[in-house]
Amino acid sequence: MATRPLIRLENVTKVYHAGEVEVRALAGVSLVVEAGEFVSIMGASGSGKSTLMHLIGCLDRPTSGQYLLEGREVSGLNRNALAEVRNRTMGLVFQSSNLLSRTSAVENVELPLVYAGVSGAERRRRAIEALRQVGLADRLEHHPGQMSGGQQQRVAIARALVGDPRLLLADEPTGNLDSKTSGEVMALLRGLSEAGLTVVLVTHAPDIATWTSRVLNLKDGLILSDQRQASIAPGAPAPAAARPVEVVP
Numbered sequence: 001m002a003t004r005p006l007i008r009l010e011n012v013t014k015v016y017h018a019g020e021v022e023v024r025a026l027a028g029v030s031l032v033v034e035a036g037e038f039v040s041i042m043g044a045s046g047s048g049k050s051t052l053m054h055l056i057g058c059l060d061r062p063t064s065g066q067y068l069l070e071g072r073e074v075s076g077l078n079r080n081a082l083a084e085v086r087n088r089t090m091g092l093v094f095q096s097s098n099l100l101s102r103t104s105a106v107e108n109v110e111l112p113l114v115y116a117g118v119s120g121a122e123r124r125r126r127a128i129e130a131l132r133q134v135g136l137a138d139r140l141e142h143h144p145g146q147m148s149g150g151q152q153q154r155v156a157i158a159r160a161l162v163g164d165p166r167l168l169l170a171d172e173p174t175g176n177l178d179s180k181t182s183g184e185v186m187a188l189l190r191g192l193s194e195a196g197l198t199v200v201l202v203t204h205a206p207d208i209a210t211w212t213s214r215v216l217n218l219k220d221g222l223i224l225s226d227q228r229q230a231s232i233a234p235g236a237p238a239p240a241a242a243r244p245v246e247v248v249p
Contacts (some may be wrong), residue, residue: 012065027221038193043218091160150181
């Protein structure tokens with residue numbers, strides 16, 4: 001019996017209005033992402049990639065079309081229902097780690113569980129496990145100012161993982177990092193994908209997209225290409241066998 005895809009978009013559009021000006025950010029996107037895939041979304045500024053990420057992440061609703069998440073139609077849900085779906089199903093990571101500066105790593109990671117009403121002892125246990133998962137078991141009590149940019153982003157990833165999501169969404173997660181640290185973060189995301197987590201990220205950098213097993217190129221709110229490529233071992237440069245990834249102009 002075939003399993004349902006984790007993500008299914010069917011002819012999704014998103015239209016914004018600025019006064020009398022209509023901006024069609026997505027012009028009819030259809031997409032299927034299976035559980036366990038590692039997907040990057042690329043495109044020039046204004047291509048619609050961030051809008052697509054926001055819709056997948058239930059941060060916004062489409063103007064038309066369908067969005068089925070684990071087989072459930074979510075495009076028509078209200079804000080509160082979308083927040084519930086988001087909190088139950090996904091973890092989100094952004095370009096900035098958005099950590100509380102006066103709060104330790106473990107306390108930062110605990111925050112989503114505080115809002116979910118999880119008990120103190122269980123919050124602590126799960127936060128420590130999430131930090132161990134991203135290689136920061138020895139940085140539990142460090143504050144953001146005591147950590148490198150890469151370590152801060154690992155804390156942000158741990159915070160996204162602490163709720164045991166089935167989908168991790170990352171919007172330019174390496175945008176503020178140097179190339180070496182970017183590779184370390186991508187190796188971590190690759191490892192999470194290989195362990196079975198579905199990972200979808202937005203990036204403008206072709207070298208970052210080479211870490212993923214599937215690359216979508218967007219232009220003018222449409223998917224121009226959907227390319228699968230060879231796997232890359234965490235920490236290694238792209239092998240010659242991997243097809244090159246290019247941003248479609």
